[in-house]
Amino acid sequence: MTSSERVSEIVAELASTRGQDLITLAYLLTGDGDEAEDIVQAVLARLLGSSSIARATNPFAYAKRAVTNEFLDRRRRLQRRARALVILRSEPATIGSVDTPIAERDALLRAFAVLKTRERACIVLRYYGDWDDASIAAAIGSAPATVRSLVSRALPRLRAALEQSEAASTPASSTEGDQ
Structure with a gap:
């Protein structure tokens, strides 16, 4: 099995078995269901392009950290551009x-x-x-x-x-x- 096949297998397993947990974490961070799904999708896509997930001892913990980092990165970008916080309804x-x-x-x-x-x-x-x-x-x-x-x-x-x-x-x- 090649490295990219192993990465694909790990990410597919994460998406199918722990995807909802990742979305829930992202939802609690963002407060927005659509943005939560976007964050998880972006993280899973990025993980597919990287072999680092294959080296992780706990891929789910690695993915949770990646979701948190993606959330923080998006917030920083928003604050730099608009200098405003996200306002919930x-x-x-x-x-x-x-x-x-x-x-x-x-x-x-x-x-x-x-x-x-x-x-x-x-x-x-x-x-x-x-x-x-x-x-x-x-x-x-x-x-x-x-x-x-x-x-x-x-x-x-x-x-x-x-x-x-x-x-x-x-x-x-x-x-x-x-x-």
Whole structure:
């Protein structure tokens, strides 16, 4: 088996068995399903053209890091060009009690929008990806202490945004019955 055939086999297996996990990671990083799919597709295409995946001891971990790097690279390019952050839609997806999970997800994504790119990456990788500080630091190109600092600053901002979102979606109680 040639090197390129081995790479093709590894990437095909990644796409079929762990593709949805990679898309979920990208979605949590971006907050946008289409962009998440674009990131994963770009990563898989790049992996096909490189033999480095064949040398990786854990191809899935390698692909997760590649997804994270692609996300960070895209954000840097956007910030250089437009000097603006990605703004998620401002209206909630639903209000009804039947669709509470959708509304909660929408609130979480809007709360993520208040975070800076590196803060968001650290939060997602730590709490969704279950990565340790050293792995996150390597992925974002900083020191583990910087990761802890970013998480420490991001969590209160995330909590405040979620509380604000919850307060905005809770109807004000009427005091007319008390009078």
